[in-house]
Amino acid sequence: MLGLSRLCVVACGLLANANNGLAPIPNVDEARPPGHVRGDAAMGDGLWENESVAGDYDVRASICADGETLDGIDVSKWQGAINWNAVADDGIVFAFVRVSDGLQYIDEYFDDNWAAVHEVGIYGGVYQFFRPGQDPIAQAQLLLERMGPLGPDDLPPVIDVEATDGLSPAQVNAAVHAWVDHVEAALGVMPIIYTGKYFWQDNVGTADFADYPLWIAQYGPVCPDLPNQWNAWVFHQTSASGTVAGVSGDVDTNKFNGDLDRLKTWTGVGGPVCGDGVCEADETADNCAVDCLPCGFIPAAGGTVDDGDACFIRFGLQAGWHAEEVGIDGGLQWTHTSADLWPDNYGLWKFEFEQAGTYEVEVYLEPGQASSQAAHYTLAHAQGVDEVELDQAGGSGWRSLGVYTFVSGAGQQLRLDDNTGATGEVLVFDAVRLTPADPPDTTGGASSGGSLSGTDPTGDDSSDASGSATGESATATSEGANTTDPGADGDGGCACRAGSSSAVTLWGLGLLVFLRYRRKRR
Secondary structure, eight states, X not given: OOOHHHHHHHHHHHHHHHHSOOOOOOOOOSOOOTTOOTTOOOTTGGGTTOTXXXXXXXXXXXXXXXXXXXXXXXXXXXXXXXXXXXXXXXXXXXXXXXXXXXXXXXXXXXXXXXXXXXXXXXXXXXXXXXXXXXXXHHHHHHHHHHHOSOOTTBOOOEEEOOOOTTOOHHHHHHHHHHHHHHHHHHHSSOOXXXXXXXHHHHHTOOOTTTTSOEEEEOSSOSSOBOOTTOSOOSEEEEEEEEOOTTOOSOEEEEXXXXXXXXXXXXXXXXXXXXXXXXXXXXXXXXXXXXXXXXXXXXXXXXXEEXXXXXXXXXXXXXXXXXXXXXXXXXXXXXXXXXXXXXXXXXXXXXXXXXXXXXXXXXXXXOTTTOOOSOEEEEEEETTEEEEEEEOGXXXXXXXXXXXEEEOSEEEEEEEEESOSXXXXXXXXXXXXXXXXXXXXXXXSSOOOOOOTXXXXXXXXXXXXXXXXXXXXXXXXXXXXXXXXXXXXXXXXXXXXXXXXXXXXXXXXXXXXXXXXXXSOOO
């Protein structure tokens, strides 16, 4: 039975899909094995008639394993009840389990299969048949919630990319980006991408994910033919009609490119290890300072979080990020805006408050740097989530986003996406200042909010263009608080601890899925 938050994510995702102009859940016409219900797809169903699976392949482009390989399977409801002890005894080392086909079909065998994989000692992973025409964030969150925390023997989750839902390659690409970015931010590891060569080249056609682990589907050749965007594979789906003890009927068989020691390097993403350079799970700055550097801390008198601090995290296409040696603390970052439905790049400023209270939130804009006229900031705070639109080109110095109430502790954040509705404008990410509306009097006289990063370098401390909550709320996604930036200049993890404020992001999660994508970008 789905929990309340999970139901909210699914329901809100479906509502958003119905109201934001996205393609409806399609009637899929790809060939499927006998007995499969149209739309309730298992891995490889969308590739059955595609030559990237079963037809000709270019031997010149084939990539063989580096040496030893390991046997594995992937399963869904279509395998029915499985004797997992027999599977393990038959030499199967790893298994991937379907969690859902998009938002509509939740795999009723998932919980049993996921639990059994752990019980028999098989290395396990979770995959989702991805529907780009449905809300990608809602799909990603559904996977994360059903999967739960990853353990030391778990493999990274998989996005199964083999359906277009009638969308263009650019639209499919954007949807895959949204899913991958959300899952990577939540777990701190790169998800695995499953696809076929010609499906990817014809229907996605991007090299944006060339650094992500590839699971290639191709039946027949020992050495698979890869999409042009990759030069190596981690997993190879070798057949859709394999035979394995403990499974009635056909099952997908797979190879891992490496030996057991190499497979283990892909596991353990959920097991916190102090000293591994990643602040995760229950690690905090108090119990693992080497991994969890204090960041984003706002004292009672107020303070700032700069783009160079460890708790500013940038996501997306790292090649699209640029830096300038101006701004607060002598540096800022920027990216170009787009009119895409989903963001390519976005940044998060994470906050941890010493004291609950009401604070004015301001962002700093260096004169002459920004040209974006419709920057959409999404703020998660004690009372929910608000979206504020600000004309970055309309003024410089400290610009107000409004006054909001925050609880003590972590779990609150400000997000800025690049899909503003305009193409090619400069969107700037610099410092965020939080000043108490009723600051404590620590001097015996008039008091003012402090700034951890010092005063406004321009001497202009005015808010020359004040943004306000629009009432059209949209949440920032509940990104993983223990994520490090794969390409940012800041070092160390983020000591964003889950505490009394954890309910803030949970409360806003369903609201995010529904409301953020309900509004079309201009």
